[in-house]
Amino acid sequence: MAKQNLHKTFHEIIERHKGLLFKVARTYCGKEEDRQDLIQEIRIQIWKSLPKYDAHFAITTWLYRISINVAISFYRKNRKSTHFPIAEKLPTVFDPLPNDFQEKFNLLEQFIVELNEMDKALIMLYLEDKSYLEISEIMGITISNVGTKMGRIKEKLKKRFLNHKEN
Protein backbone atom coordinates (compact mmCIF):
# COMPACT_ATOMS: atom_id res chain seq x y z
CA MET A 1 0.00 0.00 0.00
CA ALA A 2 1.48 3.38 -1.01
CA LYS A 3 2.16 5.76 1.88
CA GLN A 4 -0.49 8.25 0.71
CA ASN A 5 -3.10 5.47 0.51
CA LEU A 6 -2.03 4.21 3.90
CA HIS A 7 -2.67 7.62 5.47
CA LYS A 8 -6.06 7.87 3.78
CA THR A 9 -7.07 4.34 4.81
CA PHE A 10 -5.90 4.99 8.37
CA HIS A 11 -8.00 8.16 8.67
CA GLU A 12 -11.03 6.40 7.18
CA ILE A 13 -10.73 3.43 9.56
CA ILE A 14 -10.35 5.64 12.62
CA GLU A 15 -13.22 7.87 11.60
CA ARG A 16 -15.58 5.01 10.70
CA HIS A 17 -14.78 2.91 13.78
CA LYS A 18 -14.20 5.58 16.44
CA GLY A 19 -17.18 4.19 18.35
CA LEU A 20 -15.48 0.79 18.62
CA LEU A 21 -12.30 2.34 20.03
CA PHE A 22 -14.30 4.44 22.42
CA LYS A 23 -16.29 1.47 23.76
CA VAL A 24 -13.13 -0.57 24.35
CA ALA A 25 -11.56 2.38 26.16
CA ARG A 26 -14.66 2.84 28.28
CA THR A 27 -14.68 -0.83 29.21
CA TYR A 28 -11.10 -0.68 30.50
CA CYS A 29 -10.71 2.89 31.80
CA GLY A 30 -12.80 4.86 34.24
CA LYS A 31 -11.15 8.26 33.94
CA GLU A 32 -11.60 10.38 30.85
CA GLU A 33 -7.88 11.25 30.55
CA ASP A 34 -6.95 7.54 30.75
CA ARG A 35 -9.50 6.77 28.06
CA GLN A 36 -7.99 9.37 25.76
CA ASP A 37 -4.49 8.00 26.39
CA LEU A 38 -5.69 4.49 25.68
CA ILE A 39 -7.47 5.52 22.48
CA GLN A 40 -4.22 7.19 21.42
CA GLU A 41 -2.27 3.97 22.14
CA ILE A 42 -4.78 1.97 20.13
CA ARG A 43 -4.51 4.37 17.18
CA ILE A 44 -0.71 4.03 17.25
CA GLN A 45 -0.95 0.24 17.11
CA ILE A 46 -3.54 0.38 14.32
CA TRP A 47 -1.21 2.65 12.34
CA LYS A 48 1.74 0.30 12.96
CA SER A 49 -0.25 -2.83 12.04
CA LEU A 50 -2.02 -1.37 9.00
CA PRO A 51 0.61 -2.31 6.38
CA LYS A 52 0.23 -5.96 7.45
CA TYR A 53 -3.57 -5.97 7.45
CA ASP A 54 -4.93 -9.08 5.77
CA ALA A 55 -8.11 -8.18 3.90
CA HIS A 56 -9.39 -11.75 4.34
CA PHE A 57 -10.19 -10.81 7.94
CA ALA A 58 -13.20 -8.67 8.72
CA ILE A 59 -11.93 -5.20 9.61
CA THR A 60 -13.85 -5.22 12.89
CA THR A 61 -12.26 -8.55 13.96
CA TRP A 62 -8.83 -7.04 13.26
CA LEU A 63 -9.68 -3.80 15.06
CA TYR A 64 -11.10 -5.58 18.09
CA ARG A 65 -7.98 -7.74 18.38
CA ILE A 66 -5.71 -4.71 18.35
CA SER A 67 -7.94 -2.61 20.60
CA ILE A 68 -8.45 -5.30 23.23
CA ASN A 69 -4.79 -6.34 23.24
CA VAL A 70 -3.67 -2.74 23.71
CA ALA A 71 -6.39 -2.12 26.30
CA ILE A 72 -5.39 -5.15 28.39
CA SER A 73 -1.71 -4.14 28.34
CA PHE A 74 -2.67 -0.55 29.19
CA TYR A 75 -4.99 -1.71 31.97
CA ARG A 76 -2.23 -3.83 33.49
CA LYS A 77 0.29 -0.98 33.38
CA ASN A 78 -2.14 1.54 34.87
CA ARG A 79 -4.24 -0.74 37.04
CA LYS A 80 -4.06 1.62 40.04
CA SER A 81 -5.14 4.69 38.10
CA THR A 82 -7.84 3.08 35.99
CA HIS A 83 -10.33 2.65 38.82
CA PHE A 84 -13.86 3.59 37.94
CA PRO A 85 -15.70 6.46 39.53
CA ILE A 86 -18.48 5.60 37.03
CA ALA A 87 -22.06 6.66 37.65
CA GLU A 88 -21.38 9.00 34.78
CA LYS A 89 -24.43 10.95 33.78
CA LEU A 90 -25.48 10.09 30.24
CA PRO A 91 -25.96 13.09 27.99
CA THR A 92 -29.51 13.14 26.70
CA VAL A 93 -28.84 14.11 23.13
CA PHE A 94 -31.18 11.50 21.68
CA ASP A 95 -34.80 10.88 22.44
CA PRO A 96 -35.57 10.95 26.15
CA LEU A 97 -34.48 7.71 27.80
CA PRO A 98 -36.72 5.59 30.03
CA ASN A 99 -36.64 6.65 33.69
CA ASP A 100 -34.59 3.77 35.06
CA PHE A 101 -32.24 3.59 32.06
CA GLN A 102 -29.41 5.50 33.72
CA GLU A 103 -29.59 3.34 36.83
CA LYS A 104 -29.54 0.08 34.84
CA PHE A 105 -26.74 1.30 32.60
CA ASN A 106 -24.61 2.18 35.66
CA LEU A 107 -25.34 -1.23 37.15
CA LEU A 108 -24.21 -2.94 33.94
CA GLU A 109 -21.01 -0.88 33.82
CA GLN A 110 -20.29 -1.55 37.49
CA PHE A 111 -20.68 -5.26 36.81
CA ILE A 112 -18.20 -5.07 33.92
CA VAL A 113 -15.71 -3.15 36.09
CA GLU A 114 -15.59 -6.03 38.55
CA LEU A 115 -14.78 -8.65 35.88
CA ASN A 116 -11.20 -9.73 35.12
CA GLU A 117 -9.53 -8.35 32.00
CA MET A 118 -10.42 -11.30 29.75
CA ASP A 119 -14.06 -11.50 30.87
CA LYS A 120 -14.41 -7.74 30.31
CA ALA A 121 -13.51 -8.34 26.64
CA LEU A 122 -15.90 -11.28 26.33
CA ILE A 123 -18.94 -9.48 27.72
CA MET A 124 -18.19 -6.35 25.71
CA LEU A 125 -18.04 -8.35 22.47
CA TYR A 126 -21.21 -10.16 23.40
CA LEU A 127 -23.06 -6.91 24.18
CA GLU A 128 -21.82 -5.57 20.85
CA ASP A 129 -23.82 -8.42 19.30
CA LYS A 130 -20.81 -10.36 18.02
CA SER A 131 -21.42 -14.03 17.24
CA TYR A 132 -19.60 -16.71 19.23
CA LEU A 133 -17.60 -17.47 16.07
CA GLU A 134 -16.42 -13.85 15.82
CA ILE A 135 -15.65 -13.76 19.55
CA SER A 136 -13.61 -16.94 19.25
CA GLU A 137 -11.63 -15.46 16.32
CA ILE A 138 -10.92 -12.28 18.25
CA MET A 139 -10.01 -13.96 21.51
CA GLY A 140 -8.25 -17.07 20.17
CA ILE A 141 -10.38 -19.62 22.06
CA THR A 142 -12.81 -22.23 20.75
CA ILE A 143 -16.51 -21.49 20.16
CA SER A 144 -17.49 -23.98 22.85
CA ASN A 145 -15.20 -22.27 25.34
CA VAL A 146 -16.76 -18.91 24.44
CA GLY A 147 -20.18 -20.48 25.10
CA THR A 148 -19.14 -21.87 28.48
CA LYS A 149 -17.57 -18.62 29.62
CA MET A 150 -20.43 -16.47 28.37
CA GLY A 151 -22.95 -18.71 30.10
CA ARG A 152 -21.08 -18.19 33.39
CA ILE A 153 -20.81 -14.42 32.98
CA LYS A 154 -24.46 -13.99 31.92
CA GLU A 155 -25.61 -16.02 34.89
CA LYS A 156 -23.74 -13.69 37.27
CA LEU A 157 -25.09 -10.67 35.45
CA LYS A 158 -28.68 -11.83 35.67
CA LYS A 159 -28.28 -12.51 39.39
CA ARG A 160 -26.91 -9.00 39.84
CA PHE A 161 -29.93 -7.43 38.15
CA LEU A 162 -32.28 -9.66 40.09
CA ASN A 163 -30.69 -8.74 43.43
CA HIS A 164 -30.84 -5.09 42.51
CA LYS A 165 -34.54 -5.36 41.67
CA GLU A 166 -35.29 -7.09 44.98
CA ASN A 167 -33.42 -4.42 46.95
Next chain:
Amino acid sequence: MNDTDLKYLWQTGNNQIAIGQTSDKTIMDNLIKRDISHVLSSMKPIKIFTLIAGMLWVFGLGFVLIVLTINTYEQVSLYFLYSAYFQVMLTAMAVILYIFQLNTLNRIDFDKPVIILQKKIINLKISTLKVTRILMLQLPFWTTFYWSESMFKNGTLAFFIIQGTVTLSFTYLAIWLYFNLTFENADKWWFKLLLNGKEWEPLMTSIGILNDLEEEVISEKD
Protein backbone atom coordinates in the same frame (compact mmCIF):
# COMPACT_ATOMS: atom_id res chain seq x y z
CA MET B 1 -33.67 -8.68 32.01
CA ASN B 2 -33.15 -10.70 28.80
CA ASP B 3 -30.22 -10.68 26.33
CA THR B 4 -31.88 -8.25 23.92
CA ASP B 5 -32.57 -5.77 26.73
CA LEU B 6 -28.96 -6.00 27.93
CA LYS B 7 -27.58 -5.38 24.45
CA TYR B 8 -29.98 -2.46 23.96
CA LEU B 9 -28.90 -1.01 27.31
CA TRP B 10 -25.19 -1.25 26.48
CA GLN B 11 -25.40 -0.02 22.91
CA THR B 12 -27.79 2.87 23.58
CA GLY B 13 -25.89 4.01 26.67
CA ASN B 14 -22.55 4.01 24.88
CA ASN B 15 -23.95 5.68 21.78
CA GLN B 16 -25.24 8.50 23.97
CA ILE B 17 -21.76 9.06 25.35
CA ALA B 18 -19.85 8.45 22.10
CA ILE B 19 -21.84 10.99 20.15
CA GLY B 20 -19.56 13.84 21.21
CA GLN B 21 -16.33 12.03 20.36
CA THR B 22 -14.29 13.51 17.54
CA SER B 23 -11.17 12.44 15.71
CA ASP B 24 -9.08 15.51 15.05
CA LYS B 25 -7.11 15.09 11.80
CA THR B 26 -4.17 17.18 13.05
CA ILE B 27 -3.84 15.00 16.16
CA MET B 28 -3.84 11.91 13.95
CA ASP B 29 -1.12 13.33 11.67
CA ASN B 30 1.04 14.14 14.70
CA LEU B 31 0.42 10.64 15.91
CA ILE B 32 1.81 9.16 12.69
CA LYS B 33 4.95 11.33 13.06
CA ARG B 34 5.28 10.31 16.71
CA ASP B 35 5.37 6.64 15.74
CA ILE B 36 9.18 6.28 15.79
CA SER B 37 9.75 8.08 19.07
CA HIS B 38 7.00 6.02 20.69
CA VAL B 39 9.35 3.12 21.44
CA LEU B 40 11.52 5.31 23.66
CA SER B 41 8.68 7.28 25.19
CA SER B 42 6.92 4.09 26.24
CA MET B 43 9.94 2.94 28.25
CA LYS B 44 9.78 3.75 31.92
CA PRO B 45 12.60 6.00 33.26
CA ILE B 46 13.79 3.21 35.57
CA LYS B 47 14.36 0.95 32.53
CA ILE B 48 16.28 3.66 30.71
CA PHE B 49 18.33 4.34 33.85
CA THR B 50 19.11 0.62 34.32
CA LEU B 51 20.14 0.33 30.69
CA ILE B 52 22.39 3.41 30.77
CA ALA B 53 23.94 2.40 34.11
CA GLY B 54 24.61 -1.12 32.79
CA MET B 55 26.19 0.15 29.59
CA LEU B 56 28.35 2.71 31.42
CA TRP B 57 29.52 -0.01 33.80
CA VAL B 58 30.38 -2.41 30.97
CA PHE B 59 32.14 0.18 28.78
CA GLY B 60 33.81 2.01 31.69
CA LEU B 61 35.11 -1.00 33.56
CA GLY B 62 35.81 -2.85 30.31
CA PHE B 63 37.99 0.03 29.15
CA VAL B 64 39.91 0.17 32.47
CA LEU B 65 40.49 -3.59 32.37
CA ILE B 66 41.80 -3.51 28.81
CA VAL B 67 44.19 -0.66 29.70
CA LEU B 68 45.39 -2.60 32.78
CA THR B 69 45.88 -5.76 30.70
CA ILE B 70 47.90 -3.95 28.03
CA ASN B 71 50.02 -1.74 30.29
CA THR B 72 50.40 -3.42 33.69
CA TYR B 73 49.58 -7.09 33.19
CA GLU B 74 52.72 -8.16 35.14
CA GLN B 75 52.01 -5.92 38.17
CA VAL B 76 48.27 -6.25 38.59
CA SER B 77 46.70 -9.12 40.56
CA LEU B 78 45.44 -11.71 38.08
CA TYR B 79 42.69 -12.71 40.53
CA PHE B 80 41.37 -9.16 40.40
CA LEU B 81 41.77 -8.91 36.63
CA TYR B 82 39.99 -12.15 35.74
CA SER B 83 37.28 -11.75 38.39
CA ALA B 84 36.55 -8.30 36.99
CA TYR B 85 36.59 -9.63 33.39
CA PHE B 86 34.02 -12.31 34.23
CA GLN B 87 31.90 -9.77 36.09
CA VAL B 88 31.93 -7.35 33.12
CA MET B 89 31.29 -10.18 30.66
CA LEU B 90 28.21 -11.35 32.58
CA THR B 91 26.91 -7.78 32.93
CA ALA B 92 27.42 -7.27 29.17
CA MET B 93 25.42 -10.46 28.47
CA ALA B 94 22.62 -9.24 30.75
CA VAL B 95 22.56 -5.81 29.05
CA ILE B 96 22.42 -7.37 25.56
CA LEU B 97 19.60 -9.69 26.63
CA TYR B 98 17.74 -6.75 28.23
CA ILE B 99 18.00 -4.68 25.02
CA PHE B 100 16.84 -7.67 22.97
CA GLN B 101 13.83 -8.21 25.24
CA LEU B 102 12.80 -4.53 25.21
CA ASN B 103 13.13 -4.47 21.44
CA THR B 104 11.05 -7.64 20.99
CA LEU B 105 8.41 -6.28 23.36
CA ASN B 106 8.14 -3.07 21.35
CA ARG B 107 7.92 -4.87 17.99
CA ILE B 108 5.15 -7.24 18.94
CA ASP B 109 2.16 -7.55 16.55
CA PHE B 110 -0.98 -6.48 18.35
CA ASP B 111 -3.35 -7.94 15.75
CA LYS B 112 -2.98 -11.52 16.99
CA PRO B 113 -5.82 -13.29 18.90
CA VAL B 114 -6.07 -11.85 22.41
CA ILE B 115 -5.21 -14.91 24.54
CA ILE B 116 -2.27 -15.89 22.31
CA LEU B 117 -0.79 -12.39 22.25
CA GLN B 118 -1.27 -11.77 25.95
CA LYS B 119 0.52 -15.03 26.75
CA LYS B 120 3.38 -13.97 24.48
CA ILE B 121 3.70 -10.53 26.09
CA ILE B 122 3.62 -11.95 29.60
CA ASN B 123 6.14 -14.66 28.74
CA LEU B 124 8.43 -11.97 27.37
CA LYS B 125 8.07 -9.92 30.53
CA ILE B 126 8.75 -12.93 32.66
CA SER B 127 11.85 -13.64 30.59
CA THR B 128 13.39 -10.57 32.25
CA LEU B 129 14.08 -13.13 34.97
CA LYS B 130 16.79 -14.47 32.66
CA VAL B 131 18.64 -11.18 33.06
CA THR B 132 18.49 -11.56 36.84
CA ARG B 133 19.65 -15.18 36.60
CA ILE B 134 22.68 -14.19 34.53
CA LEU B 135 23.53 -11.43 37.00
CA MET B 136 23.36 -13.97 39.84
CA LEU B 137 26.26 -15.84 38.22
CA GLN B 138 28.49 -12.91 39.22
CA LEU B 139 28.19 -13.85 42.89
CA PRO B 140 31.38 -15.99 43.24
CA PHE B 141 33.55 -13.37 41.51
CA TRP B 142 32.74 -10.87 44.28
CA THR B 143 34.58 -13.30 46.62
CA THR B 144 37.69 -13.72 44.46
CA PHE B 145 38.68 -10.28 43.15
CA TYR B 146 40.64 -9.40 46.33
CA TRP B 147 42.71 -12.59 46.29
CA SER B 148 46.48 -12.26 45.88
CA GLU B 149 49.46 -14.59 45.68
CA SER B 150 50.73 -13.42 49.08
CA MET B 151 47.39 -14.42 50.62
CA PHE B 152 47.99 -17.99 49.50
CA LYS B 153 51.64 -17.99 50.61
CA ASN B 154 50.96 -16.56 54.07
CA GLY B 155 47.38 -17.69 54.75
CA THR B 156 46.50 -19.77 57.82
CA LEU B 157 44.33 -22.90 57.81
CA ALA B 158 41.44 -20.92 59.35
CA PHE B 159 41.72 -18.36 56.56
CA PHE B 160 41.60 -21.07 53.87
CA ILE B 161 38.60 -22.73 55.52
CA ILE B 162 36.64 -19.47 55.81
CA GLN B 163 37.60 -18.19 52.35
CA GLY B 164 36.97 -21.58 50.75
CA THR B 165 33.56 -21.90 52.42
CA VAL B 166 32.51 -18.41 51.34
CA THR B 167 33.60 -18.89 47.71
CA LEU B 168 32.14 -22.38 47.40
CA SER B 169 28.85 -21.26 49.02
CA PHE B 170 28.56 -18.30 46.65
CA THR B 171 29.37 -20.54 43.69
CA TYR B 172 26.77 -23.08 44.73
CA LEU B 173 24.18 -20.35 45.41
CA ALA B 174 24.86 -18.69 42.02
CA ILE B 175 24.43 -21.94 40.08
CA TRP B 176 21.40 -22.96 42.12
CA LEU B 177 19.69 -19.59 41.58
CA TYR B 178 20.56 -19.67 37.88
CA PHE B 179 18.62 -22.90 37.47
CA ASN B 180 15.84 -22.25 40.00
CA LEU B 181 14.94 -18.58 39.63
CA THR B 182 12.11 -19.41 37.22
CA PHE B 183 8.44 -18.46 37.25
CA GLU B 184 7.48 -22.04 38.13
CA ASN B 185 9.02 -21.36 41.56
CA ALA B 186 7.23 -18.02 42.01
CA ASP B 187 5.17 -19.37 44.92
CA LYS B 188 8.25 -20.43 46.94
CA TRP B 189 9.17 -18.38 50.03
CA TRP B 190 12.77 -17.73 48.91
CA PHE B 191 11.55 -16.46 45.53
CA LYS B 192 9.21 -13.99 47.21
CA LEU B 193 11.96 -13.00 49.65
CA LEU B 194 14.40 -12.26 46.82
CA LEU B 195 11.95 -10.44 44.58
CA ASN B 196 9.75 -8.56 47.01
CA GLY B 197 10.63 -4.99 46.04
CA LYS B 198 8.27 -2.57 44.32
CA GLU B 199 10.13 -2.95 41.04
CA TRP B 200 9.22 -6.65 40.96
CA GLU B 201 5.47 -6.08 41.46
CA PRO B 202 4.63 -5.96 37.72
CA LEU B 203 6.58 -9.18 37.20
CA MET B 204 4.77 -10.97 40.02
CA THR B 205 1.42 -9.75 38.66
CA SER B 206 2.42 -11.02 35.21
CA ILE B 207 3.22 -14.43 36.67
CA GLY B 208 -0.24 -14.53 38.29
CA ILE B 209 -1.95 -13.60 35.02
CA LEU B 210 0.08 -16.17 33.10
CA ASN B 211 -1.08 -18.85 35.51
CA ASP B 212 -4.69 -17.78 34.83
CA LEU B 213 -4.09 -17.90 31.09
CA GLU B 214 -2.46 -21.32 31.38
CA GLU B 215 -5.72 -22.42 33.03
CA GLU B 216 -7.62 -21.00 30.06
CA VAL B 217 -5.46 -23.08 27.72
CA ILE B 218 -5.92 -26.18 29.88
CA SER B 219 -9.69 -25.77 29.96
CA GLU B 220 -9.46 -25.25 26.21
CA LYS B 221 -7.90 -28.70 25.85
CA ASP B 222 -10.54 -30.30 28.15
